[in-house]
Amino acid sequence: MAAAERLRNGWRILMETQDVPSYDNAIGQAPENRRQMVIKLIWIAIWFAYLAGPAEDVLGHHHGTAGTAVGAVGLLAFVGAYLALVFRHMGRALRRPLVLSWLCVLLALAMALSLTLGTRWLVLFVFTSIACGAVLPAKLARCAIPLVTGVLVAVAVGAPPAEGASGTWGELVVALLFPALLGGFAMVGVRQMALTTRALREARATVAHLAANEERLRLARDLHDLLGHSLSLITLKSELAGRMLPEKPEAAAQQVADIERVSRQALVDVREAVSGFRRPTLDAELAGARTALAAAGIAADLTRAPGSGHPDLPPDAEGALAWALREAVTNVVRHSGAGRCEVVLEEDGDTMCLTVTDNGSGAPAGTYGNGLTGLSERLALADGRLATGPAPGGGFRLQARVPLSRRAAAQDPTLSL
Numbered sequence: 001m002a003a004a005e006r007l008r009n010g011w012r013i014l015m016e017t018q019d020v021p022s023y024d025n026a027i028g029q030a031p032e033n034r035r036q037m038v039i040k041l042i043w044i045a046i047w048f049a050y051l052a053g054p055a056e057d058v059l060g061h062h063h064g065t066a067g068t069a070v071g072a073v074g075l076l077a078f079v080g081a082y083l084a085l086v087f088r089h090m091g092r093a094l095r096r097p098l099v100l101s102w103l104c105v106l107l108a109l110a111m112a113l114s115l116t117l118g119t120r121w122l123v124l125f126v127f128t129s130i131a132c133g134a135v136l137p138a139k140l141a142r143c144a145i146p147l148v149t150g151v152l153v154a155v156a157v158g159a160p161p162a163e164g165a166s167g168t169w170g171e172l173v174v175a176l177l178f179p180a181l182l183g184g185f186a187m188v189g190v191r192q193m194a195l196t197t198r199a200l201r202e203a204r205a206t207v208a209h210l211a212a213n214e215e216r217l218r219l220a221r222d223l224h225d226l227l228g229h230s231l232s233l234i235t236l237k238s239e240l241a242g243r244m245l246p247e248k249p250e251a252a253a254q255q256v257a258d259i260e261r262v263s264r265q266a267l268v269d270v271r272e273a274v275s276g277f278r279r280p281t282l283d284a285e286l287a288g289a290r291t292a293l294a295a296a297g298i299a300a301d302l303t304r305a306p307g308s309g310h311p312d313l314p315p316d317a318e319g320a321l322a323w324a325l326r327e328a329v330t331n332v333v334r335h336s337g338a339g340r341c342e343v344v345l346e347e348d349g350d351t352m353c354l355t356v357t358d359n360g361s362g363a364p365a366g367t368y369g370n371g372l373t374g375l376s377e378r379l380a381l382a383d384g385r386l387a388t389g390p391a392p393g394g395g396f397r398l399q400a401r402v403p404l405s406r407r408a409a410a411q412d413p414t415l416s417l
Contacts, residue, residue: 044087047130048079053120054113067117074113081105082127086134099135106131107148114159122159122176125152129180133187141191145184152180221374223270225323228371229292229330230266234259236295236333258295280322282345283307289329289343296333298341298358305345310404313352317402320382321345321354324400327375328356336360336396351384351401359395375400 057063058071085102110124125148132144241255286305293300325343332341338360345354376386384402391397
């Protein structure tokens with residue numbers, strides 16, 4: 001249930017992250033289509049209303065032909081460089097030397113046009129300061145913005161007064177000084193928010209990807225355990241039915257009926273595993289183990305396996321032990337060649353211990369196949385552990401331990417308050 005819920009949450013997060021199809025002007029996200037590009041361009045171009053002063057200076061014929069031409073070309077060059085830097089940097093971050101080169105171009109144009117054509121052009125320093133906040137790292141921007149503002153004040157001292165301009169020099173500087181500082185540092189905050197938003201989108205996509213991978217792993221473990229056990233039992237009963245068919249048709253028919261029953265149960269188990277609701281019980285697995293071992297001709301000793309009647313055994317821990325019993329019995333039937341198998345389920349201190357021992361050929365200690373690897377992961381999710389190795393009298397022994405609920409209560413003092 002928990003794994004299925006994590007998958008649904010991960011899928012929901014992934015869908016929310018994609019924004020497809022979307023025409024939103026998302027902060028921190030590069031334009032993905034023409035409409036998003038136009039919207040971002042409009043948002044940037046709105047602030048060009050503050051270039052009304054330089055535009056009026058060019059269109060108002062306050063200078064000669066050469067001055068008007070220089071002003072027009074300079075204004076177009078500044079606007080083009082500003083757009084190329086800010087708009088291009090939003091889509092994909094440029095290299096720092098290239099960013100600094102573009103900023104130097106903007107600063108040089110602002111200085112040259114202000115010193116040549118008058119104080120109306122000092123507003124270009126405000127756009128240069130905003131560009132610094134938009135494209136530079138925060139630490140570097142905090143130095144560049146005051147520097148550009150200082151250059152603004154220095155250039156304003158030597159710039160010729162604009163024809164028809166009102167206000168004193170001090171009023172002009174104050175009117176541009178605060179927008180340059182506040183606009184630049186505001187863009188630093190906007191840039192940090194954009195970077196944070198982008199990192200959050202990437203983190204959400206990663207969470208969704210991990211949730212999907214975890215669910216795939218759970219499904220692979222469930223299918224391996226379910227189908228491995230069921231198909232082994234079907235194979236054994238098919239062989240028995242084949243041997244009984246000539247002389248004992250009634251017994252063969254019983255084996256075929258058992259095959260049908262096991263097949264139907266396997267189908268139900270697979271559907272439950274896919275849905276995420278499968279939680280086996282010890283009682284059911286003990287009954288299945290008894291049937292599987294008997295069908296394989298292996299003497300089963302389950303007298304010391306009382307089942308799932310312990311009051312302190314949590315459901316998740318019981319499910320992990322049930323999977324361990326199923327995997328152990330499947331390996332005994334398929335690989336051990338044993339003639340006897342003993343299953344012991346007993347309380348050992350603050351843990352419940354399941355031990356499955358056979359007298360077969362055994363396996364080297366610590367050699368885990370896919371089934372035992374998945375089983376170890378299941379037990380780890382229930383705070384349990386798995387141990388395998390040769391049995392004392394020969395053969396193979398598997399031990400699975402899970403904590404009882406009273407140990408968790410003893411470790412958490414808040415539960416006793």
